[in-house]
Amino acid sequence: MTGGTDPRSRSDRDRITFEAFYQKHQGTWSHYAFLHTADGRDAENITNYFTWRLVNSWSQALAQESVERFAWDLYKEVLERWLEERDAGSDFVRFAAFERAVRAVAWSGQFEALQESLWLYRGIFDLPERQHEVMVLMYVMHLDEERIAETLGIAAGSVRSNLRHARNRLEQEANARHLLHITDSEG
Structure with a gap:
């Protein structure tokens, strides 16, 4: 040829x-x-x-x-x-909260984690789409910023920005509800 x-x-x-x-x-x-x-x-x-x-x-x-x-x-x-x-809603809130609560109860014996987890994962589920995706990939699936950027096809700075906005939004809601502050170790 x-x-x-x-x-x-x-x-x-x-x-x-x-x-x-x-x-x-x-x-x-x-x-x-x-x-x-x-x-x-x-x-x-x-x-x-x-x-x-x-x-x-x-x-x-x-x-x-x-x-x-x-x-x-x-x-x-x-x-x-x-x-x-399938006329099925996402099981994200129920499943992720249950998984986290089981881990928390197993480690510390505190059942308050279930209520807080339900609120937290409902809050994550209700975030704007990109913020939701970034929070799930970071705190539920435990991917690092670089891997999230690669997965979503966005810049690492965009990942950080979405994380910051999502955490600020969740923290404002937590303060209004008198819940614990969301930290980088939450998930």
Whole structure:
């Protein structure tokens, strides 16, 4: 073949790029779906369907300014549609609060953690979309700022800004309710 590259090499390169991208983010996608469905099989099905959709739009993803942002937006679309089709709301508040309360009770024997956790996770759930995502990825899924920025396809400064705004909003609400202050170790 003269005057160009072999189309098969581009296809192989795209496949390898997709596989690396998938390996890097698959665990985060599955965990995020699990937090919203509280069901491992559902989380796996959502992630598998999303993977199929992403594979089929991979060339479009590669043409975007941020492949991560494109993928995350597509993932949220798949998750939201899945919940909507089943007339199921997100189980995030109930599941995340229960998980945290169980850990707190096991460690300290204090049941007040359940009430505070329910309020905190309801507050996180009600945050504006980007702030919600950043708080979940940071404090529930325990990703660092760099990994959050990579996952969402945004700048690290944007992650910090969203965290700051979300924490300020939650802290104002906590003060109004006379609850404990939200700290960096909360989650």
